[in-house]
Amino acid sequence: QQQVKQSPQSLIVQKGGISIINCAYENTAFDYFPWYQQFPGKGPALLIAIRPDVSEKKEGRFTISFNKSAKQFSLHIMDSQPGDSATYFCAAREAGTGNQFYFGTGTSLTVIP
């Protein structure tokens, strides 16, 4: 059973457009929500993260929107660039475990020049 549901599976966006990836969860014990970016043949790298007491966090062109009541969070990539083409994973950490993370299934983003 997938604890964090991610959509879409793949996404194609024109250069300069906005990429939006969505995640949903049920476990109210999750207390930290990171997004990771992974290029082919590499390990994932932290992109941006948010805690549930904040509704939005922005870092450069990347923004996380968080809706605690709906148990949903999303990644927005503004002014998408070909270099953003990668696989993106959302994740959630279970409070009290220290290190137990659950990942979404990933979204393959392609930005067309």
Place this chain on the structure above:
Amino acid sequence: NAGVTQTPKFQVLKTGQSMTLQCAQDMNHEYMSWYRQDPGMGLRLIHYSVGAGITDQGEVPNGYNVSRSTTEDFPLRLLSAAPSQTSVYFCASSYFGETQYFGPGTRLLVL
């Protein structure tokens, strides 16, 4: 700093063989984890550790053992390899369970 290193990069095993995947970090992180990545499944936590001498099971621990005798090293042992363990394995470390730094991965093929 080398960050998180993993060896080997690629391994082929026959069913029933055992092996150890090595993971080391030089950032003095207390928290370390092992994940497997399979197409369409994302990353799934196998085992994790919150400090030397302390380990716990993740989502998919069956068929794998871990130990943590030092802060730096967190090896993953496959006791008797099965084709279902064909995957890409990632080790990660973090300071206090937040920003995880991932290694480059080990691709394992079990025939």
